[in-house]
Amino acid sequence: MSDASTCSVPSLPSGLTTPYPSCHAVPPLRVAKILGWTAWTAGSLAFVPDPKIALHRWAGRVLQGLGVQIEIHGKLNHWPQLWVCNHLSWLDPLVLLSLRPMSALAKSEVAQYPLIGRASRQAGLAFVNRLDATSRALALARLAAELRNGRPMLLFPEGTTTVGNTLAPLQEGGLRVAYRCGTAVQTLRLSSEAPDYPWIGDDTLLPHLLKMAQAPTTLVRLEARAVLGPQQFHCEDEWIESIRQQLTPTL
DSSP states (O other), X not given: OOOGGGGGSSEEOTTOEESOOOOOSOHHHHHHHHHHHHHHHHHHGGGSSOHHHHHHHHHHHHHHHHTEEXXXXXXXXXXSSEEEEXXXXXXXXXXXXXXXXXXXXXXXXXXXXXXXXXXXXXXXXXXXXXTOHHHHHHHHHHHHHHHHTTOOEEEOTTOSOOOSSSOOOOOOHHHHHHHHHTOOEEEXXXXXXXXXXXXXXXXXXXXXXXHHHHSSOEEEEEEEEEEEOGGGOSSHHHHHHHHHHHHSOOO
16 A cells, blocks of 8 residues: 555556555445545645645545555556556546646546536646637647646546547647657556446436445556657657557457
8 A cells, every 4th residue: 555655756566556545434425525625625726835736635535535446557657747548537537646746638628527627727737628729729838838847747648538448549639749849658558347437428427426436445457558758759650659559458
């Protein structure tokens, strides 16, 4: 087991289950605790020195409240600025934010989500409406600025969730920005055998949260795959194809 201090080390060893013991309260009480932590965090973000650290701690508390445990396979490196991962659930960002403080590029709908939307906005996460060219351009400019300033970032390039047995087509803009900034990426693959972990289709967040709260524990597998640097590739297309291969599920 580890706590939030684990996030300060350069890497996490393979096989580590982290970071939080299960909460055995009845589901309504578990949800009430999560809502309380979220309200407190959202209200305090304007007054803390680094909102990303507060968001990192909040993510850990939410996972604890839901009994989510993370099983890490491979060497999870903290030095690459950009973590790139496949996408299964609204919980994915919390899983990864619990492992290190960082910002993220998220779809605009996240800003309106109950529970996590307000905290995400207060923490300064970048949002993009992928149907709006201006929004896309502004989000990519923000990502480039963050990377050039050496700030750690998180990206889900599918731009949507799946059940995990396939990889959706990648939204390539953020990956091309990373290539042009010379930013190495840690590729990651999330999976879970828990039937209620994926969040897809017409599910809404609060009913899905209540379903998650029914389970005593939910195990999420995080596979740390290759670290890829732009200098290893001749062009952007090769870089993106290699990232695609790393994010694709192993048959």
